[in-house]
Amino acid sequence: xxxxxxxxxxxxxxxxxxxxQRLIVDCNRQVLAMFGAQxxxxxxxxxxxxxxxxAEFERTGARIVAALDAQGYYADDRVMRRLGSGEHFWCHxxxxxxxxxxxxxxxxxxxxxxxxxxxxxxxxxxxxxEIAALLIEGLTSKLIGRRLAISPRTxxxxxxxxxxxxxxxxxxxxxxxxxxx
Numbered sequence: 001x002x003x004x005x006x007x008x009x010x011x012x013x014x015x016x017x018x019x020x021q022r023l024i025v026d027c028n029r030q031v032l033a034m035f036g037a038q039x040x041x042x043x044x045x046x047x048x049x050x051x052x053x054x055a056e057f058e059r060t061g062a063r064i065v066a067a068l069d070a071q072g073y074y075a076d077d078r079v080m081r082r083l084g085s086g087e088h089f090w091c092h093x094x095x096x097x098x099x100x101x102x103x104x105x106x107x108x109x110x111x112x113x114x115x116x117x118x119x120x121x122x123x124x125x126x127x128x129x130e131i132a133a134l135l136i137e138g139l140t141s142k143l144i145g146r147r148l149a150i151s152p153r154t155x156x157x158x159x160x161x162x163x164x165x166x167x168x169x170x171x172x173x174x175x176x177x178x179x180x181x
Contacts, residue, residue: 015111036084
């Protein structure tokens with residue numbers, strides 16, 4: 001039995017996207033199902049349609065450029081938006097820029113829907129979603145501040161808001177609640 005590359009791409013158990021200049025060149029069935037979209041709604045479109053807000057799309061793009069490793073790899077957990085329902089959900093995104101010197105020129109990205117094990121239970125602002133995702137990665141206020149180009153004190157203010165929304169008494173408790181909700 002031989003499986004061609006196109007069949008492997010389409011039938012992959014994880015969402016896959018091929019991109020150029022942050023536009024979706026191609027995607028598989030898993031991406032369409034995950035985002036509640038038809039192929040025509042994604043092909044040729046900016047990744048922006050998958051984000052909760054244009055600002056989050058822009059900031060994530062800047063974060064990818066800043067955090068890309070030497071081989072062009074990047075991964076994080078972030079909140080994305082389903083096209084069909086507008087629902088927000090946690091998603092693990094990993095990818096590779098084919099040219100690390102020009103991160104957005106061409107890339108291959110995988111998307112894994114985390115909503116079965118991590119629900120959004122609080123109404124979060126775009127910045128709170130970013131801070132939550134970086135806290136889950138284990139970053140300190142100082143590192144989050146550098147990554148988002150804000151002061152560590154501002155990060156602490158957002159962390160306090162998140163702790164209140166999730167009724168957490170400490171940062172480890174907040175992270176635990178973010179991961180299990």
